[in-house]
Amino acid sequence: MPNEPYLPGDVLGLYFLSLSVHGLVRGTDTELGRDADTGGQVLYVMDQARILAQQPEIQLVEVLTRQVWDKRVDVSYSEPREEVADGVRIVRLPFGPRRYLRKESLWPYLPSMVDQIMRLVRARGRAPDLIHGHYADAGFVGAQVAKILGVPFIFTGHSLGRVKKVRLLDQGQPAEGLEERYRFSQRIEAEEGALETAALVIASTRQEVREQYQIYDHYQPDRMVVIPPGVDLSRFSPAAPGDGQGYGAIGQEVDRFLADPGKPLIMAMARPDERKNFGTLVKAFGENRGLREKANLLLVMGNREDIREMPGGAKRVLTETLVLIDRYDLYGSVAYPKGHGSEDVPELYRKAAASGGVFVNPALTEPFGLTLLEAAASGLPVVATNDGGPQDILEACKNGVLVDPQDSDSLGRKLLEAIDYPDRWKSWSDNGKEGVHRHFTWKAHAKRYLSEVEKALGGLPAEEGIRSLSRRRRLPRLDRILLTDIDDTLTGNSEALEAFRSALEGAGSNVGFGIATGRTLDRALEALEELGVRAPDILITATGTEIHYGEPLVVDRSWERQINYRWQPWQVRDSLLAMAGVESWDEDAGTPFRLRFRLDPETGPNLAEIRRRLRRGGFRVIATLDHETDLDVTPVRASPGLAIRFLSHKWNLPPSRILVAGDSGNDADMLSGETLGVVVGNHTPELEEIRDLPRVFFAERDHAWGVLEGIQHYQFFDDIRIPDEDNL
Ligand code: UDP
Numbered sequence: 001m002p003n004e005p006y007l008p009g010d011v012l013g014l015y016f017l018s019l020s021v022h023g024l025v026r027g028t029d030t031e032l033g034r035d036a037d038t039g040g041q042v043l044y045v046m047d048q049a050r051i052l053a054q055q056p057e058i059q060l061v062e063v064l065t066r067q068v069w070d071k072r073v074d075v076s077y078s079e080p081r082e083e084v085a086d087g088v089r090i091v092r093l094p095f096g097p098r099r100y101l102r103k104e105s106l107w108p109y110l111p112s113m114v115d116q117i118m119r120l121v122r123a124r125g126r127a128p129d130l131i132h133g134h135y136a137d138a139g140f141v142g143a144q145v146a147k148i149l150g151v152p153f154i155f156t157g158h159s160l161g162r163v164k165k166v167r168l169l170d171q172g173q174p175a176e177g178l179e180e181r182y183r184f185s186q187r188i189e190a191e192e193g194a195l196e197t198a199a200l201v202i203a204s205t206r207q208e209v210r211e212q213y214q215i216y217d218h219y220q221p222d223r224m225v226v227i228p229p230g231v232d233l234s235r236f237s238p239a240a241p242g243d244g245q246g247y248g249a250i251g252q253e254v255d256r257f258l259a260d261p262g263k264p265l266i267m268a269m270a271r272p273d274e275r276k277n278f279g280t281l282v283k284a285f286g287e288n289r290g291l292r293e294k295a296n297l298l299l300v301m302g303n304r305e306d307i308r309e310m311p312g313g314a315k316r317v318l319t320e321t322l323v324l325i326d327r328y329d330l331y332g333s334v335a336y337p338k339g340h341g342s343e344d345v346p347e348l349y350r351k352a353a354a355s356g357g358v359f360v361n362p363a364l365t366e367p368f369g370l371t372l373l374e375a376a377a378s379g380l381p382v383v384a385t386n387d388g389g390p391q392d393i394l395e396a397c398k399n400g401v402l403v404d405p406q407d408s409d410s411l412g413r414k415l416l417e418a419i420d421y422p423d424r425w426k427s428w429s430d431n432g433k434e435g436v437h438r439h440f441t442w443k444a445h446a447k448r449y450l451s452e453v454e455k456a457l458g459g460l461p462a463e464e465g466i467r468s469l470s471r472r473r474r475l476p477r478l479d480r481i482l483l484t485d486i487d488d489t490l491t492g493n494s495e496a497l498e499a500f501r502s503a504l505e506g507a508g509s510n511v512g513f514g515i516a517t518g519r520t521l522d523r524a525l526e527a528l529e530e531l532g533v534r535a536p537d538i539l540i541t542a543t544g545t546e547i548h549y550g551e552p553l554v555v556d557r558s559w560e561r562q563i564n565y566r567w568q569p570w571q572v573r574d575s576l577l578a579m580a581g582v583e584s585w586d587e588d589a590g591t592p593f594r595l596r597f598r599l600d601p602e603t604g605p606n607l608a609e610i611r612r613r614l615r616r617g618g619f620r621v622i623a624t625l626d627h628e629t630d631l632d633v634t635p636v637r638a639s640p641g642l643a644i645r646f647l648s649h650k651w652n653l654p655p656s657r658i659l660v661a662g663d664s665g666n667d668a669d670m671l672s673g674e675t676l677g678v679v680v681g682n683h684t685p686e687l688e689e690i691r692d693l694p695r696v697f698f699a700e701r702d703h704a705w706g707v708l709e710g711i712q713h714y715q716f717f718d719d720i721r722i723p724d725e726d727n728l
Pocket of ligand 1: 031032033034038039040041043269270271300301302303342345368369370371372374
C-alpha cells in the first residue's frame with residue numbers, strides 16, 4: 001500500500017479518481033482481447049485519463065484498479081503504482097485473493113476496495129474532486145466512496161446487466177444457470193446504486209441511453225449525457241502510399257496463412273466473446289462463393305497460448321471458429337494469428353486498407369465499438385452490426401454499411417459489395433478518415449466532459465470533503481474502537497455481559513467503545529443504562545442515520561448533512577401511505593432520518609415491489625423489512641457500514657483498528673470490508689452469506705461471550721493481529 005503523500009499540500013488543480021476494477025489494466029502495451037475482461041473499456045479508461053490530465057484545470061488523474069499477483073499474467077499487474085504520463089498514474093490496490101479473477105468473482109471483495117481507497121485518500125491528505133466509476137463493479141465502489149467522502153460521482157456503465165440478462169434469455173439460455181455464472185442480481189443492484197448516486201452518467205451513444213439506461217429504476221434523463229470516446233490519432237492513421245509493404249512481423253504472420261495474400265482482406269478484430277459473433281462471420285464467408293474467390297478473411301481474436309486452458313467463453317468461441325474454418329475448408333483463405341502486441345494493431349488495419357479490404361464488426365450488440373473508429377482512422381471502410389455505436393459512427397462518418405448480424409447471407413453479400421466497387425470504397429475510406437477527425441477525437445471528448453461536469457456540479461449543494469473534515473477536532477486519545485450492536489449481541493446472557501463489562505473496564509484508555517444499533521438514541525441509552533456498560537465514545541443509532549459522541553452526546557452534523565442529500569421524508573411518507581397495507585407505525589422510533597411503517601404482509605406489496613415503487617417515484621432511499629412487518633426507510637447515503645467508514649475517515653482511524661460485532665442480517669453491511677468483523681455464535685442465518693469473507697470472524701460462543709472471543713481473536717486490546725494476514 002503506497003502511503004507517501006503524493007500531492008503537494010497546496011495543489012490548485014483538480015484531482016480525479018477513475019475506477020476500473022476488472023481485467024488487466026496498464027498504461028502501455030495494453031493486452032486488449034487477451035481475455036473476456038480486457039477489452040475496449042481498458043483503453044477507454046486510459047485514453048480518457050490521459051486526455052483529461054492534459055487539460056490545464058486538472059492536476060492529477062489516478063486510475064485505481066486491482067493488484068494481481070499471478071504467474072498466469074504479467075508481473076506489471078502487481079506493481080502498486082505505475083506512472084503513465086504527466087499527471088496520470090495507475091494505483092493497484094491489493095484486495096481479495098492475489099490471483100487474477102474474472103469479473104463475476106470480484107463482488108465479495110469490493111467492500112475491501114472501498115476501504116483501501118479511503119486509506120489511500122487519507123495518505124494523500126486530500127479528497128478527490130471527482131470520482132468516475134466504470135462498469136458495475138467500479139460503479140458500486142465509486143458510489144460508496146463518493147457517499148462517504150461527499151464528493152461528486154460520475155458513472156459510465158459500458159454495458160449493463162439488465163440488458164445482457166434479457167438478451168441471454170431471449171437467446172434461449174436457461175434462467176437457472178445465469179445467476180450463478182453472471183451474478184446478475186449483484187451487478188444490477190450495483191448499477192442501480194451507481195445510477196442513483198451519480199451526478200452525471202456518461203454514455204457513448206444515444207442508443208445506450210434509450211435502450212440500456214432507460215430500463216433502470218434510477219434512470220434520470222437530466223443526468224445523462226452522450227459523449228463519444230475518441231480514437232488515438234497518433235496511433236491510427238492511413239499508410240502513406242508505397243509505405244511499408246510488409247507491415248512488419250505481424251504482416252508476415254498473416255500472410256503465412258494465405259494462399260494468395262494479395263487479395264483484399266476482410267478483417268475482424270475483437271475479444272473471443274460470444275457477443276462478437278465470429279461464427280456468423282465465418283459462415284457468411286464460407287458460404288459466399290464470390291467472396292471466397294475475391295477476398296481473404298482475417299480474424300484477430302486476442303492472444304492465445306493453449307485454447308484448452310482458456311476460460312470457458314473464450315474456449316467455446318475459439319473452438320467453434322476453428323471448427324467452422326475446417327467445416328467450410330477455408331484453409332489458405334483465412335488467417336487467424338495466434339498473438340499480437342498493441343503495436344501490431346495499427347499495422348493490421350493499414351494492411352487491410354492497403355489491400356482494398358474492409359473491416360467487419362458482426363457483433364450481436366455493440367455498445368460502442370472502438371475498432372470502428374480505429375478502422376476509419378486508418379482509411380479502412382466498415383461493415384458493421386446495426387446497433388448502438390456503429391449506428392452513430394456510420395451516421396457521422398458515412399464510411400460503410402450496417403448489417404443484420406444474424407443474417408449470414410446478407411452479411412456475405414454486403415461484404416462482397418463493399419470490396420467490389422472501387423469508387424464507393426474510396427469515398428468510404430476518405431469519409432472515415434475525415435469523419436473521425438471531425439467527430440471522434442479525445443480532445444473533443446475532454447472538452448465536453450469538463451463542460452458537462454461543470455454544468456452538473458454547479459447545481460449541487462456544496463458538500464463536505466475530507467479537507468474540512470480532517471481539520472476538525474479528533475477523538476484524540478483513541479487508537480482503536482470496539483463497536484458493537486446491542487440486542488442479542490451484548491444482551492442475552494448476564495454472565496457474559498458481566499465479563500464483557502469488566503474486560504472493557506480493564507482495557508487501556510486508548511480503546512474506544514461504541515455501539516451501532518437499530519434503536520433510536522433514547523432507546524439505546526435506556527438499554528445501555530440497564531446493562532450497566534460504560535458510556536460509549538460513539539453512538540451510531542437508528543440504523544446508521546445518527547452519530548453522537550461521548551457523554552454530552554454531541555451530534556455529528558456533518559454526517560446529518562451528508563445523509564440529507566436528496567432526502568425527502570414527507571414525500572416518501574405520502575407515497576408509502578398511499579400503498580395498500582402500509583401504515584404509519586412506532587412514531588417514537590422514527591427520527592428525522594428514519595421513517596417507520598407497519599406492513600400488512602397479506603394485503604401490502606412485497607419489499608421488492610415497495611422498492612420499485614419508491615425508485616419509480618424518484619426517491620433515493622434504502623427500504624428494509626424486519627420480521628415481515630416492520631418497514632424502515634432511510635436516506636440512501638445512510639447505513640451502519642457507511643457511518644463506520646465515515647467515522648474511520650473523519651477520525652483518522654484505519655478500518656483495521658475498528659472491531660465491529662453483530663448478530664443479524666442488518667449488521668452485514670458493517671461487518672464486511674476491512675474492519676475487523678465479529679459475528680456472535682447466536683447469529684441469524686442471513687449472516688452465513690458473509691462467512692467466507694476475510695476479516696469476518698465467526699465466534700463459537702453466543703452473545704457477549706462471542707464478542708469477547710472476537711476481541712481475543714484479534715488481540716484487540718493488545719497488539720492487534722489479524723490471523724492469516726501478516727501485515728497490519
Ligand atoms: N483489440 C485488440 N486485439 C484484439 C481485440 C481487440 O487490440 O484481439 C482492441 C481493439 O483495437 C480496440 C479494443 O481492443 O481498441 C476493442 O474495443 P471495442 O470497443 O471494439 O470492443 P470491446 O472489447 O470494448 O467490446
